[in-house]
Amino acid sequence: MRIRKLPLAALLVSLTLSAASPIIQLDRGLFKVTGLDSTGPLPDVIVVIDGQDTSLFGSSAFENGTLVFRPRFPLTAGLTYRVTVIPARGEKTTAILKTAAVAITDPPTRVAAVYPTSPTIPSNELKLYVTFSEPMQRGDVWPKIHLIDETGKPATLPFIELPQELWDRDLQRLTLLFDPGRIKRGVGINESMGPVLTEGRRYTLVIDADLPDGHGRPLAETFRRTFTVGPAERRGIDLKLWKITEPAKNTSDPLIIKFDRPLDYALLQHVFTVPNVPGTSSVTQGETEWRFQPAQPWKSGDYNLVIDMTLEDLAGNRIGRPFDVDTLDNPTERISKATTSLLFHIR
Numbered sequence: 001m002r003i004r005k006l007p008l009a010a011l012l013v014s015l016t017l018s019a020a021s022p023i024i025q026l027d028r029g030l031f032k033v034t035g036l037d038s039t040g041p042l043p044d045v046i047v048v049i050d051g052q053d054t055s056l057f058g059s060s061a062f063e064n065g066t067l068v069f070r071p072r073f074p075l076t077a078g079l080t081y082r083v084t085v086i087p088a089r090g091e092k093t094t095a096i097l098k099t100a101a102v103a104i105t106d107p108p109t110r111v112a113a114v115y116p117t118s119p120t121i122p123s124n125e126l127k128l129y130v131t132f133s134e135p136m137q138r139g140d141v142w143p144k145i146h147l148i149d150e151t152g153k154p155a156t157l158p159f160i161e162l163p164q165e166l167w168d169r170d171l172q173r174l175t176l177l178f179d180p181g182r183i184k185r186g187v188g189i190n191e192s193m194g195p196v197l198t199e200g201r202r203y204t205l206v207i208d209a210d211l212p213d214g215h216g217r218p219l220a221e222t223f224r225r226t227f228t229v230g231p232a233e234r235r236g237i238d239l240k241l242w243k244i245t246e247p248a249k250n251t252s253d254p255l256i257i258k259f260d261r262p263l264d265y266a267l268l269q270h271v272f273t274v275p276n277v278p279g280t281s282s283v284t285q286g287e288t289e290w291r292f293q294p295a296q297p298w299k300s301g302d303y304n305l306v307i308d309m310t311l312e313d314l315a316g317n318r319i320g321r322p323f324d325v326d327t328l329d330n331p332t333e334r335i336s337k338a339t340t341s342l343l344f345h346i347r
Helices: 008-018 188-193 330-336
Strands: 025-026 030-034 044-051 058-063 066-071 080-086 092-099 111-115 118-120 125-130 145-149 171-177 203-206 223-230 244-245 255-258 279-284 289-294 301-308 339-346
Touching: 025 080, 025 092, 044 066, 125 203, 125 301, 145 188, 301 330
Parallel strands: 118 223
Antiparallel strands: 025 030, 030 066, 044 080, 058 066, 080 092, 111 125, 125 171, 145 203, 203 223, 244 255, 255 289, 279 289, 301 339
């Protein structure tokens, strides 16, 4: 058998290729890494917006020999990302990649709504929801969101400024969480800094126009929403105070639940279930009313409205459980249940 000898130059090229660093590329919103040993341990992949320290949420896996990192949320057009791959053996590899800018012809993004929609909120309000007309860009929102009293004085640290920010999966709803330590009575930070909201005062939520949307564009305009602060709400939710309007049989009229106070807008989207009855629901009347529209006409009989015990009002009070207490009567019975239910009848 004849052994073919390779020239020295060919051997050097072969050695150089085998020692080449992994290649990191951006492909349709995914970060892909080639040149890794796919039979070994899964490397760590760290993706951050260039110039920031917070890592993007996501998952990575080998797909046909290529390491793929899938961000949990869509990447922002025209933004630069720093991607670092750290294998179990060998040196880490870093790449700076920029998403393509896109031509934007859609109308500029606006603040669509702020919840609660009531013009008056309790002085122990726990959170606000800000919804946008289009997906937004996460990261560094806090310098662009302000709470100002009627004298023009900004509140000091009114919201908990979490690094990851409380966006929904579509990046269209941001939760602003008031510091619970400044809501609960008898807590040190409440006594040292005082509550954020004072009964009888007026406050304006201001969102600067330069808060970037998902394409990096500013908002259409600076947003302002003014509300008045009413008395604190420290009662647990009492289902006996709700009013149920039962539809008639053989109709597609909605089941209507009228609450005694506004409830948490986001939670109202998924805490109610009518078992074995398909349909759609809506929240109306300033978050004081829930409507369920059946897909088919009602049949006569007894039904249950199943309610998740995570339901809250604006101040974080739950069913039979006030937010601002440390002890409860019979707490095991009230807290350990995952759901409760209301019986209604179709005649």
